[in-house]
Amino acid sequence: MAQLLDLKDDLDIVIPTIRNLDFLEMWRPFFQPYHLIIVQDGDPSNTIAVPNGFNYELYNRNDVNKVLGPKASCISFKDSACRCFGFLVSKKKYIFTIDDDCFVAKEPSGKEINALSQHIRNLLTPSTPLFFNTLYDPFANGADFVRGYPFSLREGVPTAISHGLWLNIPDYDAPTQLVKPLERNTRYVDAVMTIPRGTLFPMCGMNLAFNRELIGPAMYFGLMGDGQPLGRYDDMWAGWCAKVICDHLGLGVKTGLPYIWHSKASNPFVNLKKEYKGIYWQEDMIPFFQQIVLPKECKTVQDCYIELANKVKEKLGPLDPYFEQLGDAMVTWIEAWDELNPPPETAN
Ligand SMILES: O=c1ccn([C@@H]2O[C@H](COP(=O)(O)OP(=O)(O)O[C@H]3OC[C@H](O)[C@H](O)[C@H]3O)[C@@H](O)[C@H]2O)c(=O)[nH]1
Numbered sequence: 001m002a003q004l005l006d007l008k009d010d011l012d013i014v015i016p017t018i019r020n021l022d023f024l025e026m027w028r029p030f031f032q033p034y035h036l037i038i039v040q041d042g043d044p045s046n047t048i049a050v051p052n053g054f055n056y057e058l059y060n061r062n063d064v065n066k067v068l069g070p071k072a073s074c075i076s077f078k079d080s081a082c083r084c085f086g087f088l089v090s091k092k093k094y095i096f097t098i099d100d101d102c103f104v105a106k107e108p109s110g111k112e113i114n115a116l117s118q119h120i121r122n123l124l125t126p127s128t129p130l131f132f133n134t135l136y137d138p139f140a141n142g143a144d145f146v147r148g149y150p151f152s153l154r155e156g157v158p159t160a161i162s163h164g165l166w167l168n169i170p171d172y173d174a175p176t177q178l179v180k181p182l183e184r185n186t187r188y189v190d191a192v193m194t195i196p197r198g199t200l201f202p203m204c205g206m207n208l209a210f211n212r213e214l215i216g217p218a219m220y221f222g223l224m225g226d227g228q229p230l231g232r233y234d235d236m237w238a239g240w241c242a243k244v245i246c247d248h249l250g251l252g253v254k255t256g257l258p259y260i261w262h263s264k265a266s267n268p269f270v271n272l273k274k275e276y277k278g279i280y281w282q283e284d285m286i287p288f289f290q291q292i293v294l295p296k297e298c299k300t301v302q303d304c305y306i307e308l309a310n311k312v313k314e315k316l317g318p319l320d321p322y323f324e325q326l327g328d329a330m331v332t333w334i335e336a337w338d339e340l341n342p343p344p345e346t347a348n
């Protein structure tokens with residue numbers, strides 16, 4: 001498996017940022033062989049310092065507007081949701097996206113965690129969404145399928161998403177941050193699990209990898225930030241859309257290892273202002289995703305996503321006009337995706 005854990009020609013690292021990128025120094029041993037796509041948010045006249053020796057492309061808002069023209073309206077401004085522009089312009093099979101306040105974590109033994117290689121292992125080994133393996137990831141070293149696990153299901157399904165976790169500052173919503181300002185996550189759980197089919201999960205974008213060819217068009221992080229009634233639901237929205245589509249297309253989503261060290265607690269009051277509508281809208285959003293049935297005619301991610309977009313407008317539009325705009329932006333995203341990523345047979 002060791003030779004499989006080096007995908008330097010097949011994976012891009014996408015970083016959304018409003019800060020300098022000194023954090024890369026700690027990741028240098030793991031990230032240096034890889035190409036970085038840096039999405040600079042906020043004022044494009046600011047200069048983002050990238051440490052020497054990294055191979056990268058950097059896009060600011062002017063670049064987003066230049067590349068997408070009017071379709072740039074679907075890319076959020078002043079929110080980490082802008083990272084999905086990096087997913088759009090990448091030409092690689094795999095993506096790893098990480099926040100700039102996430103550092104190398106250590107196992108209980110003190111060994112530094114190469115988050116990238118664990119994500120690659122997660123993505124290159126099958127998922128088991130159809131039957132839960134009680135010894136967790138059967139493809140992990142020293143594990144296997146337990147007694148009673150049907151042999152007909154042991155092949156598993158292709159893994160589309162690998163969702164990593166965080167030591168130190170956990171990804172809590174603002175109310176929880178306010179109630180538990182000093183809580184730190186010190187629990188290192190040595191497990192990777194497949195999220196069962198039919199079950200949604202709260203996808204966090206700070207330590208996340210995925211197979212672009214399997215699920216890329218569904219990894220749109222929505223309309224958030226400047227001018228929008230919502231923030232910090234970017235990754236959540238993408239995760240709900242992607243999971244419903246993964247279930248429909250027979251793909252898998254894993255969560256657990258690897259851990260990163262999340263160093264910065266963002267301001268809970270600022271977060272509350274960004275999140276509050278999402279906190280009550282999600283009581284309608286979640287049943288929407290739980291009840292959605294994608295037609296069997298939807299054979300590609302794009303087909304599924306356009307169907308989802310239409311249903312978002314129909315079912316969630318009455319909740320708030322925001323969802324009408326979000327549904328339209330979802331369609332614009334697919335148009336942009338297909339324009340920048342034409343299927344091989346039509347590529348000129
Ligand atoms: O306007 C902005 C704000 C931030 N960024 C970049 O996004 C990354 C996350 O920012 P930060 O670490 O400050 O926020 P957190 O609250 O820790 O992030 C969580 O909530 C928002 C997202 O869902 C995120 O994935 C979660 O981890 C960081 O790289 C900032 O530089 C931005 O691009 N624009």
Ligand SMILES: [Mn+2]
Binds near residue numbers: 099264265266
């Ligand atoms: Mn953070």
